[in-house]
Amino acid sequence: MIKHLRHTEINKSKWDNTIKLSPEGIVYAASWYLDIVSPGWEALMDDDYxxxxxxxTRSKFGFSYLYQPHFTQQGGLFSISGYPTTKKSKTISGCNSGKIQIDRDQSEYIKPY
Structure with missing residues (x-):
């Protein structure tokens, strides 16, 4: 089940382990990097990382919104090796609507459903 976690609820050692085991793992997704470029960042994830x-996230005029932090070339969904590609693609496409623009890894090709 996909859940939304606030910054204080994220287990950073489990987070960094997923980045380490991920074929897509990049420095821009490491917890220490996110802490620097976007203090208070949040996450979508499954129950076991x-x-x-x-x-x-940022806030302007009382409205919260997602943004691409400075010095962060790309973001997106990161998964451990062997995570089903179709499930990953559906999760990404569900998170990327007209109100959200996220520059993802070039290897993340999404086929229309």
């Missing part, structure tokens, strides 16, 4: 999706 098999896939994680960092959410960098």
């Amino acid at each position: 098999k896939f994680i999706f960092p959410l960098c």
Whole structure:
């Protein structure tokens, strides 16, 4: 089940382990990097950290929104090796609507359903 976690609820050692085991793992998704470029970042993930999706948030005029932090080339969904590709693609496409623009890894090709 996909859940949304606030910054204080994220287990950073499990988070960093998923990034380490992920074929897509990049420094921009490491917890220490996110702490620097987007203090208070949040996440979408499954119950056991098999896939994680960092959410960098800001607030303007009382409205919260997602943004791409400076010095962060790309973001997206990161998963441990062997996580089903179809489930991953559906999760990404469900998170990327007209109100959200996230520059993802170039290897994440999404086929229309």
